[in-house]
Every structure is written in structure tokens, then in C-alpha cells.
Amino acid sequence: MLPRPFSFIVSFFTFLLCFSKASFVFGLDASKTGTIITSSTLPTSSTTYRALPTPSVATLGIPQQPSVNEPYRGSTxxxxxxxNVSESANGLIAALELRGSPCYSYGKDYSHLLLNVSYDTVDRIHVSISDIEGKQFRFTNHSDVxxxxxxxxxxxxxxxxxTFFYNSDPFEFWVVRNTDNELLFDTRGHHLIFQDQYVELTTNMVDDYNLYGLAETVHGLRLGNNxxxxxxxxxDNAPLDGNSYxxxxxxxxxxxRPAANDSPVNQTGYHSSSHGVxxxxxxxxxxxxxxxYLQYxxxxxxxDLYIYVGGSDDPKKTVSQFVKSIGTPSMQQYWTLGFHISRWGYSNVSDILDVRKSFSDFEIPVDTFWNDLDYMYMYRDFTVDPISYSKDNMLEFFKEIESTHQHxxxxxDAAVYAANPNNRSDDSYYPYYNGIENDVFIKNPDGSIYVGNVxxxxxxxxxxxxxxxSEYWKDCLVNLTHDFGANSSGFPTFTGLWIDMNEPTSFCVGSCGSAHLDENPVHVAFVLEGETNNVVYSYPEGFNITNATEYSSVYMSSLSQFHATATSTLEKVKATPTPLSVKPDYNVNNPPYALDIEQGNGDLADEGVSxxxxxxxxxxxxxxFNIYGYGMAKATYNALTSIYExxxxxxxxxxxxxxxxxxxxHWLGDNYSQWxxxxxxIPGMLTFNLVxxxxVGADACGFMGNTDEELCSRWMAMAAFSPFxxxxxxxxxxxxxxxRWGSVAESSRRAMSIRYSLLPYWYTLMKDAHTEGFPMIRPLFFEFPNEQxxxxxxxxxxxxxxxxxxxxLEPNVSHVQGVFPGNTSTKWYDWYNHTVIDRQYGENVTLYAxxxxxxxxxxxxxxxxxxKPALNTFETRQNPFNLLVALDDNEYSEGTMYVDDGESITQNSTLTIKLLCKSNQLSINSVGDYHLQPPLANVTVLGLSQAPSxxxxQNTEIHTFTYLNxxxxxxISNLENNTMNGAFSSNWTISW
Known part of the structure; x- marks a missing residue:
């Protein structure tokens, strides 16, 4: 959910700018000029907000000039x-002494440091440099966090x-991979800077380097070198190239590197290697x-620098080394691989039930229904609105979805409402008073409770x-299940939780509410989209071409809205007071080195807790600063393991x-309905898979602004191949x-039919991610690493x-270009018609779309x-299996499938099936004792050179087969009778 709405003024000027270019791009994040709320601009007919006074603090911070844009200070x-270098089999320890006078570039230089090089594992080295006095914060000392x-x-x-190498004076180090003598990290020629509020380390980079990761931001997959x-x-939402959630x-x-003439690599001309840092x-x-160079x-x-050696020709190996070192991802429940529907705007339970019925009527699969803030009482965590989401209505809803195995x-949100001490109706707000009693809230430096505005x-x-x-958070979640009716329903309530705003975001600078709790509840200090004089008029690029009449109407309406609000809004912005600054014990709110941050005007406290x-x-x-969301996720995960054993x-x-x-x-946050x-x-999902x-997935069709039929149709189809x-x-x-649209419904049905049929494959990918750290979705170079x-x-x-x-990925087209990797012996088959795709090595092929x-x-x-796909994951799991065997040029093929009960943390039994096809014979080898009841229905073999007789x-002849020349x-069809005890209950062989 968006951290704050966007100024109508900035959106409108964006509209005018883009109108001549036929590019309807609304939604610039404009807290810089945010639409400040007064009592006169509060919605008069809202059922969500009661009579709420105006916040007394503005959302603006103190302007900062990013240091990266100023002349560099570290050259002196x-x-x-x-x-005193001491080497051992485990690593190296040394003292580092400043070679001259302190330079005070962005802080006070330390005269002496401690170097500790640890040969952690066979493929990972740890280089630690810290101040000898131990005054600097060491993240690695906080393993409890x-x-x-x-x-x-x-x-x-x-x-x-x-191998680790170093020079003593000046101190420089470099790390080399032994197998090919590749330099993985090399600080030679760059002086180390180590100050109380500024640490700088630089490594040389090869020409035109290919770098990936460093999440999270909106950027292409390859990061580039500038x-x-x-x-x-x-x-902040979806900032291009900026810091994000x-x-x-x-x-x-x-x-x-170029391959030798006698290289076994065909046609590519290259060998590759990868490593991680x-x-x-x-x-x-x-x-x-x-x-x-690359500079920290x-x-x-x-x-605390960790270098992962990686190796040749397989980037997945490097990713696996890294992910295993930080902890492999959790194994999700099977139903999470289904389709999820949500919106901010389901104002009552009936809205969700109507949506549920429509999915069924249109025969579109859906597994999970989501609620944004709408279900809460006055947007307060751990509450349920007693009218719109009454307990009786919720119980009926839970019965309905339980009967169809939906979720x-x-x-x-991270922020908990601070009860008004003068409002007796707030006295019963347990999450606040229990938190005060247990002293679990973030504080100000003087020991008072930090109070933001959300x-x-x-x-x-x-x-x-x-x-x-931990116990506080669990108690709050248990109480929420009771508010939903868990005590009397006999049905589960929520089967997962969506945690949001957990950077954590705050709409004011500093502890702005400390002296204003007697004003609560207050409306946020801006007009929400959809409220009076803030109608959402943004549509995707190209909308004016395919929807000219509607576009004209939208344009005129947006002009009317702008003229009605622009003058008064500008006056309010000009009248916004500068917030009071807080004087910390240390210079942490405005450190000497100013980060190039996205939010607001560069104030570190803008949009977040200070x-x-x-x-x-x-x-x-x-x-x-950067760990809050992790802590909230861990606490929520642990609480749910207690609630649902x-x-x-x-x-x-x-x-x-x-x-x-x-x-x-993870989802990729508050994106826009834009192409x-x-x-x-795509690069967002790929990047999170390698970290x-x-x-992970994005909100299909876009979160902010209005989508249109074409964008939503394309996006729903593409998102069907994202993990989430x-x-x-x-x-x-x-x-x-x-x-809502005929083409979107049909596009969704077609793509979801593929996704749901692939659930056994998806679940196996999840298992590989959980055990080995492998990505579920991958860049093409991960599978074809030697193709530069x-x-x-x-x-x-x-x-x-x-x-x-x-x-x-663009409007108003019916074709798309794509490359099909591999050498000339690599085969690619079209999913729909099973024909071999005609392509040459490195060719961009035009495909009908x-x-x-x-x-x-x-x-x-x-x-x-x-x-066989059904309308949810549970029903699909009961259906017969099929095997799609795509032969390579040597008529060979292999695959794996993993199965368990799909929900338990600790498994009583599992099953892993190895599938192999060679020499005109398809065989399986099952390991494990988990029993799959559904039979095998069909086997389809692609690329078989001639028809079998x-x-x-096993020894039984199958007469129900067809060969399409x-x-x-x-x-090979109608195999159910041959596998009545389950498709993989015993090993078998099919030959032809």
C-alpha cells in the first residue's frame, strides 16, 4: 500500500507535460509539495473517517544536498x-595505522584499526576492518537481532x-580465485578511509562489467557502470534508480572470456565465471x-566484507553460496502459488463475496482474497470494523471460503495507533496500552515514546x-483472530498476513505526535486519492490512442479538478511551517556525508522514523536503520507458528x-498502472530471486492510477509466470x-490454465530454492552463461x-521479439502447438502475440x-497428472518433481521423483513414502523422430497412443487404469 498519496498539482503538471507526447504518466511522488489537509478539505461523506482534526505538523524535512553531487573530499x-601482521591457517590479523594527518573528509579519522581476515569456508572469505577502540557499531555483534x-x-x-593478498604500506588487499586466477576484489590504488561517520572502501572493476543485485530499486537487471x-x-513508491523499501x-x-579454439563450447565463443560480494x-x-571502480x-x-568465489559457467552456484550463508528462503504453503486478488477499497465483506462469486461465474481461478486497511476500525492495527466487517458477516465469509478451500x-501495518488519553473510547485499545505496559515501543533519545503519524x-x-x-506481537495477533470470530467459528480466519509500511514509514519528520496525543485520531496530512477533489485520472501510456473518447473526457475532468483546487493548494503548501528540528546526542539526523536518498528533500527522517x-x-x-522490516517479518512468522501449530x-x-x-x-511495492x-x-523479480x-511478484495491472484493458490483459498474462x-x-x-473486461478475463484464463497445470513444477522450484538457494525464475544468462x-x-x-x-511489454502491438538461447543443437518448442521454434543462434525471433x-x-x-488445472490449487492437486517430455537433439530428457503435504513445517513423509527419458524409454525413480493418489493420465513426448510401432x-501394451508426424x-493417453494406485506410487517404465 502506498506510503502517502501524491500531490494532485504535481500529477496534473505531469499530465500536461505528457499530454502532447501521448504518454499519460500520473503519480509522481510529490510529498515535496504535498497537499496539506485542513478541516475544510476533509471528506464530508466518508464512511472510513470520523470527525478528525488536522495534524499540527507538516510532512516536510530539512533540505539536504547529496554529497555524491558535491566535489569529492577523500582525495587527500x-x-x-x-x-604486526599475524597469519595462521584460519586467516590473518593485523593492526592498521593512519599513514599521515587525518583528512576529516566526512568525520573524524580513526588513527588505528583492526584487520581480521577469516577463511570462513572453502568458497567464502570474510574481511573485517574495525576501530580498535570498539566505538563503531558492529552489526555482527548483534546476532540476537x-x-x-x-x-x-x-x-x-x-x-x-x-587466496588473499595484501600490500602493507599503503595497506591494500586483493582476493584471487585459484582455479582461473580471476581477481574478485582489488583495492589497489585506492586509500581506505575510516571515520566515525564515514567509511570508504573501493575495488577496481574490469571494463564493461556485468553487475546484478544491490536491491532494492527500480532499474534494469544489469546495473551498468554509472x-x-x-x-x-x-x-517511497517505485523510485526509478532511487532507494526503496x-x-x-x-x-x-x-x-x-574468449574460449580457446578447442573449447567444447559451441558457437558462443566465450567461457564465463561469476562471483559475489x-x-x-x-x-x-x-x-x-x-x-x-566500485566504491562503498x-x-x-x-x-564486514564477504566474498563468494562462485566459479565457472554457472551463476546459480554463486547465488547458492550466498543464499545458504544468509539462510535459505522458507518453504511456502502450496496454496500460495495460486492467484491472489486484493484491493484497497473493498469497503465491506459483501464486496469481497461479490468478487468471489464473479470469479466463479467467469471461471477464473482464485485461491486467496486479501484485505487492505478497509477491514480495520479507523485504520487501527488488530481491530475489525464492527459494522462493515461484522463478526457475523466474517464468520459467514470464512465458512464460504473454507468450503471451497480458499484463503x-x-x-x-507497522505503526500502532497511540490512544488519546482524554478519549475514554480509546481506553480499550489493547495493542497500545499493552505495548506501553511491556515497554516495547521505539523511543526518543530522552527515553520518551517516539510518536509518528501514519x-x-x-x-x-x-x-x-x-x-x-515477540510475545506482545503474538498476543496482538491472537486477539485479532478472536475479533474475526475464531473462538466460535470452528473455521480458520486468516491463513497468512500481509505486513506493510514496515520500513517503517511515518508521514511527518521526527516524533511529531509526542505533544499531540490529545488530538487523536487525526487524518493524515494530505488528501487521499478518491477523496473530495482528488479523483484519480491517470491511465497507462498509449491510452489516448485506443480509448480516444474516454481520454478526452478524462482530460476535461482533470482540468476541472485542477482549476478547483490548484490555487488553494498552492497557498497551503506555501504556508507550511518548517518542522522543529531535534537535537540528537550524536550527529545522526544530519551526518556530514549526506546520502543521495529519494524521499522528500533529502532529510533522513522524511517518510520514516528518525x-x-x-x-x-x-x-x-x-x-x-535498514533492518526493521526483517524484524517485523521474523516476529510475525514466529507468532503464526504459535497460532497455527x-x-x-x-x-x-x-x-x-x-x-x-x-x-x-515480497511484493515489489506500490507500482503504477504503466507499461x-x-x-x-521483470528485473525486480529476477533481482530478488538472486538475493x-x-x-516475489508485482501487483498485476498496477497499484496506483487506473489501468486499462490492454495493459491489464498483458500484465495478468505475464504475472501468471511470477512466483507470487x-x-x-x-x-x-x-x-x-x-x-471486468472480456479480453482480460480470457487472457487470465489462458495464462492461469498454464500456471495451475504447472503447480507441481512450481512447487519443485520452491523446494530447490528452500534447500539450495536456487532462483525460481532466472535471467536467461543463468541457464546459458556462456552467451555474452x-x-x-x-x-x-x-x-x-x-x-x-x-x-x-508495450501497447498497440500484436507481435513481440525474443531470443532463444543455446547453440544450433538446442531445441525450443512452442507451448501451445508443440512445434519446434525456427531460430538461429543469437537471432531475435518475431513471435505472433x-x-x-x-x-x-x-x-x-x-x-x-x-x-489438470482447476479453479484453485486444492482442486488442482486432486486431478490426474500429465508429463510433458521435451526431447533434445539426442532424444534425451530429464526432470524432477518434489511432493509433500503442502502445508506442514515438519513433514511426516515426502516424495522425490526423478524422471528420465533416453533410448526410447521413459522411466521414473521415486524416493520417499508420501503417497500421491491422483493417477497419471497422459504422457506427451515432443521431438520424437519417428512413429513407434x-x-x-512395464510389460503391458498401451493401445491409446497417437503420433503426429x-x-x-x-x-500416450488414458493411462489412469495403469496407475490407479497413484501416478508415482511405484517405479515404472514406458517404452516405445
Whole structure:
């Protein structure tokens, strides 16, 4: 959900700017000029807000000039020399001494440092540089807050695959991979800077390097070599190249080198290798990517650098090394792979029930119904509106979805309403008073409770670093289940939780509500989209071409709205007072080095809880700024394991950090109904898959603004191939459930038919992610690493290793171009007609793509398990299996399927099936004792060169087979009687 709406004025000027270009791009984030609420602009007919007074604080911060845009100050810094070096089998320890006078570039230089190089594992080295006095915050000293295998899996092997080198004066170091002498990290020629509020480390980079990761931002997959990535968790929506909700300071580098003449690599002409680098910190940081170097600039903490050796020709190996070191992602419940429908604007239970009925009437699959803020009483966490979402109505709703094996997920925000001490009706608000009693809220430096401003008014924020917060959070969630009727229903209530605004976001600067709790509840300090004089008029690019009449009407209406509000709004903005500044004990609110942050005007506290807010045991938020969403996800995950015994918790989190995948899935936040945002969702999903958060997706059709038929049709089809598949849109926008338009309904049905049939394949990919850290969806170069031309491809993607997706990403077209990797012996088959796709190596192939169609290709050499699709995941799991066998040029193919009960944390039994086809014989080998009841119905073999004379299953002849000469396709059907005890209950062989 969006952190705050967008100024109508800025949106309107954007509209005027883009009108002549036929590009209808609304929704610029404009808190810089935010529409400030007064009592006269409050909605008069809203059923959501009661009579709410005006907040007394503005949302503006103190202007900051980003230091990255100013002349560089570090050129005179002397660097350090190494002294008293001590080497051992486990690593190296040394003192580092400042080589000259302090340079005071952005703080006070430390005269002496401690170098500790640890040969952690065979493929990972840890380089730590800290101040000898121990004054700097060390993230690695707080394993109670963030814990990971990399703290515990130390083996110090003698056969390590890397070598650490260094020069003493000036101190420089470099790390080399032993197998090919590749330089993985090299600080030579760059002085180390280590100050109390500024740490700088630089590595040389190869020419035209290929770098990926450093999430989260809106950017293409390949990062390029002239950008700055800022790590400062921020509630701003979809900022292009700016800091966003999460921070994952890991990158993967892919390199290519010419292959020798006798190389076994065919046609590509290259060999490749990859490695990874993690700078482990929760402090604010920038990473400067420049043509010949990469530079870390941290505003606090120490250097905790981890280098993952990776290896040749398989980037997945590097990703696996990294993800295993921070903790592999959780295994989600089976139903989470289904389709999810949501919106901010389901004003009562009847709205959701009507949506549920419409999905059934239009025969569109759906597994889960979601609620945004609408279900809450006055936007307050852990409450249920007694009228719109009455207990009786909710019980009826839970009975309905239980009968059809569907699910419900509500939203919980990070901010807890701060009760008004003078309002007796607030006395019963348990989450606030219980939190006060247990002392679990974030504080100001003086020990008072930090009070921000979010949806319900003035709010407080649980401190998830406090051990007492775990029990507090669980109690709040238990009470919520009771409010939904869990005591008397006999039915489950929510089967997952959506945690939002957990950067955490606040709509004012500093502890703005500390002296104003007697004003609560207050309306947020801006007009929400959909409220009076703030109608949503934005539509996708190209809308004026295909919807000219509607576009004209929208344009005239937006002009009318602008003239009605522009003058008064501008006056309110000019009259906005400057917020009071807070003087911290340390210079943390405005440090000497100003980060190039996206939000507001550069104030670190704009849109979020201030850097000087204080966590448990006095730790400043400045030093743990980026970890709040992780802590909330962990607490929610642990609470749900207590509420639903041995059931895997499903948690969807907006803000994420390293290891968040252990506890949560992620969606890409508050995107726009724009074609550009549809495209950027692809690199967004691919990037999160390589940083250990594979269960990810974007809000299909867009969250903010109005979608249209064409965009929604294309997006629903593409999103069916994302790990997390949800349609969600904002308050005030038009409804965008897929049945609203004929073409969107048909596009969705077709794509969902494929997705639901692929559920066994998806679930196996999830298992591989959980055990090995492998991505569920992948860039093309992950599967074809020796093809240098694939290094920047992000308009196509792979689902696992078998499926290639080529979506349409622009309006008003009926064709799309895509590349089909591999050498001339690689086969690709069209999903729909099973023909071999005619392509040459490296060729961009033009594919027919009418509105309701998405191009899907199957890679030769792969066996894909399928089930007959139904209208939800439960029903699909009861249906017969099919096997799709796509032969390669040697008529060989293989695959794997993993099965368990789909919901338990601890499994009583599992089943892994290995599938192999070679020499005219398809066989399975099952390991495990989990019993699958559904039989095998059909086997389809693609690429079989000639028709068989007969088909045998074990020793039984099968007469129901067909060979299609036009497509070289063998179809073996009606196998149910041969597999009545279950498709994979025993090993079998089919031969021809």
C-alpha cells in the first residue's frame, strides 16, 4: 500500500507535460509539495473517517544536498599501513595505522584499526576492518537481532578456492580465485578511509562489467557502470534508480572470456565465471558504480566484507553460496502459488463475496482474497470494523471460503495507533496500552515514546529488537483472530498476513505526535486519492490512442479538478511551517556525508522514523536503520507458528533485508498502472530471486492510477509466470479484477490454465530454492552463461530451467521479439502447438502475440510434470497428472518433481521423483513414502523422430497412443487404469 498519496498539482503538471507526447504518466511522488489537509478539505461523506482534526505538523524535512553531487573530499586522505601482521591457517590479523594527518573528509579519522581476515569456508572469505577502540557499531555483534549461517558455518579449510593478498604500506588487499586466477576484489590504488561517520572502501572493476543485485530499486537487471545505489529503507513508491523499501547489499558479477579454439563450447565463443560480494551492514550506505571502480560509502559502522568465489559457467552456484550463508528462503504453503486478488477499497465483506462469486461465474481461478486497511476500525492495527466487517458477516465469509478451500490474508501495518488519553473510547485499545505496559515501543533519545503519524493518526512503533516484543506481537495477533470470530467459528480466519509500511514509514519528520496525543485520531496530512477533489485520472501510456473518447473526457475532468483546487493548494503548501528540528546526542539526523536518498528533500527522517530514534538497550536506529522490516517479518512468522501449530506461516512483507526470505515473501511495492512499471517488474523479480527472496511478484495491472484493458490483459498474462501472483489496486482507482473486461478475463484464463497445470513444477522450484538457494525464475544468462549477448536481457525470463517467457511489454502491438538461447543443437518448442521454434543462434525471433496470448517456450531436454488445472490449487492437486517430455537433439530428457503435504513445517513423509527419458524409454525413480493418489493420465513426448510401432508400460501394451508426424509428437493417453494406485506410487517404465 502506498506510503502517502501524491500531490494532485504535481500529477496534473505531469499530465500536461505528457499530454502532447501521448504518454499519460500520473503519480509522481510529490510529498515535496504535498497537499496539506485542513478541516475544510476533509471528506464530508466518508464512511472510513470520523470527525478528525488536522495534524499540527507538516510532512516536510530539512533540505539536504547529496554529497555524491558535491566535489569529492577523500582525495587527500592518507590511507593506512599494516603493522604486526599475524597469519595462521584460519586467516590473518593485523593492526592498521593512519599513514599521515587525518583528512576529516566526512568525520573524524580513526588513527588505528583492526584487520581480521577469516577463511570462513572453502568458497567464502570474510574481511573485517574495525576501530580498535570498539566505538563503531558492529552489526555482527548483534546476532540476537540478525542471525545467519555465516556466523556459524566456519570451517577454515586448507583446500580453499581463493587466496588473499595484501600490500602493507599503503595497506591494500586483493582476493584471487585459484582455479582461473580471476581477481574478485582489488583495492589497489585506492586509500581506505575510516571515520566515525564515514567509511570508504573501493575495488577496481574490469571494463564493461556485468553487475546484478544491490536491491532494492527500480532499474534494469544489469546495473551498468554509472549509477549510485543508496541503501536507506524508504517508503517511497517505485523510485526509478532511487532507494526503496528494502536493502540487500549483495552483488553478483558475471564475466566472460574468449574460449580457446578447442573449447567444447559451441558457437558462443566465450567461457564465463561469476562471483559475489556482500557488504554486511544495516547502516546507511551508498555504492558508487563507475566505469573502472566500485566504491562503498557508509555513514557508520565497520567493514564486514564477504566474498563468494562462485566459479565457472554457472551463476546459480554463486547465488547458492550466498543464499545458504544468509539462510535459505522458507518453504511456502502450496496454496500460495495460486492467484491472489486484493484491493484497497473493498469497503465491506459483501464486496469481497461479490468478487468471489464473479470469479466463479467467469471461471477464473482464485485461491486467496486479501484485505487492505478497509477491514480495520479507523485504520487501527488488530481491530475489525464492527459494522462493515461484522463478526457475523466474517464468520459467514470464512465458512464460504473454507468450503471451497480458499484463503484470506489481511494487512497489518507497522505503526500502532497511540490512544488519546482524554478519549475514554480509546481506553480499550489493547495493542497500545499493552505495548506501553511491556515497554516495547521505539523511543526518543530522552527515553520518551517516539510518536509518528501514519494512517490512524499519531502512532507508535514496536521495537522488534526488544525480546519482549515477540510475545506482545503474538498476543496482538491472537486477539485479532478472536475479533474475526475464531473462538466460535470452528473455521480458520486468516491463513497468512500481509505486513506493510514496515520500513517503517511515518508521514511527518521526527516524533511529531509526542505533544499531540490529545488530538487523536487525526487524518493524515494530505488528501487521499478518491477523496473530495482528488479523483484519480491517470491511465497507462498509449491510452489516448485506443480509448480516444474516454481520454478526452478524462482530460476535461482533470482540468476541472485542477482549476478547483490548484490555487488553494498552492497557498497551503506555501504556508507550511518548517518542522522543529531535534537535537540528537550524536550527529545522526544530519551526518556530514549526506546520502543521495529519494524521499522528500533529502532529510533522513522524511517518510520514516528518525535516525536518532532509540531501540532496545539504547541502540540508535541510525545503526540498524535498514533492518526493521526483517524484524517485523521474523516476529510475525514466529507468532503464526504459535497460532497455527506446524503450519508454514505465509507472510508478505514490503520492507526486506538480508535473510528476510527465511520468514517472508515480497511484493515489489506500490507500482503504477504503466507499461514501464510492468517491464520493471521483470528485473525486480529476477533481482530478488538472486538475493534469496524468490517468492516475489508485482501487483498485476498496477497499484496506483487506473489501468486499462490492454495493459491489464498483458500484465495478468505475464504475472501468471511470477512466483507470487497477485492483482491489487489502490483506493479511488477503477476496479481491475480480471473479469471486468472480456479480453482480460480470457487472457487470465489462458495464462492461469498454464500456471495451475504447472503447480507441481512450481512447487519443485520452491523446494530447490528452500534447500539450495536456487532462483525460481532466472535471467536467461543463468541457464546459458556462456552467451555474452544475454548479459543484459531482461524483457524475457526463465521459469526454472525449462520454460522461457516472452511477454508483450508495450501497447498497440500484436507481435513481440525474443531470443532463444543455446547453440544450433538446442531445441525450443512452442507451448501451445508443440512445434519446434525456427531460430538461429543469437537471432531475435518475431513471435505472433495477439492480445490474449503470451508466448511460452519449452526447452528441449526437460521433462515437466503437470496436473489438470482447476479453479484453485486444492482442486488442482486432486486431478490426474500429465508429463510433458521435451526431447533434445539426442532424444534425451530429464526432470524432477518434489511432493509433500503442502502445508506442514515438519513433514511426516515426502516424495522425490526423478524422471528420465533416453533410448526410447521413459522411466521414473521415486524416493520417499508420501503417497500421491491422483493417477497419471497422459504422457506427451515432443521431438520424437519417428512413429513407434507399439508402446509398453512395464510389460503391458498401451493401445491409446497417437503420433503426429507434423509436430513429431507422441501422445500416450488414458493411462489412469495403469496407475490407479497413484501416478508415482511405484517405479515404472514406458517404452516405445
Amino acid at each position: 586522505c592518507p590511507g593506512y599501513r599494516a603493522l 540478525w542471525d545467519a549461517p555465516l556466523y556459524h558455518d566456519l570451517t577454515y579449510p586448507s583446500n580453499r578456492s581463493y 549509477i549510485t545505489r543508496t541503501f536507506w529503507a524508504n517508503g 528494502g536493502t540487500h547489499p549483495f552483488y553478483l558479477e558475471q564475466r566472460y 556482500l557488504m554486511l551492514t544495516a547502516n546507511g550506505m551508498e555504492v558508487l558504480l563507475r566505469p573502472n 560509502r557508509m555513514i557508520g559502522g565497520v567493514i 484470506y490474508v489481511p494487512l497489518i 494512517w490512524p493518526g499519531y502512532t507508535v512503533f514496536p521495537d522488534f529488537t526488544n525480546p519482549a516484543s 535516525a536518532n530514534a532509540t531501540y532496545y538497550n539504547g541502540t540508535l536506529r541510525y545503526n540498524l 506446524n503450519k508454514r506461516p505465509f507472510v508478505l512483507s514490503r520492507s526486506t533485508f538480508l535473510s528476510s526470505g527465511k520468514y517472508a515473501a 514501464s512499471n510492468m517491464f520493471f517488474s 534469496g527472496l524468490p517468492m 501472483y497477485r492483482n491489487h489496486n489502490s483506493l479511488g482507482s477503477i476496479s481491475q479484477e480480471p473479469y 549477448n544475454l548479459a543484459g536481457v531482461d524483457r524475457q525470463f526463465m521459469v526454472g530451467d525449462a520454460l522461457l517467457i516472452t511477454p508483450v 495477439p492480445l490474449e496470448h503470451i508466448n511460452v517456450a519449452i526447452r528441449g531436454g526437460k521433462i515437466v510434470p503437470l496436473q 507399439r508402446v509398453l508400460m 507434423a509436430t513429431k509428437e507422441l501422445i
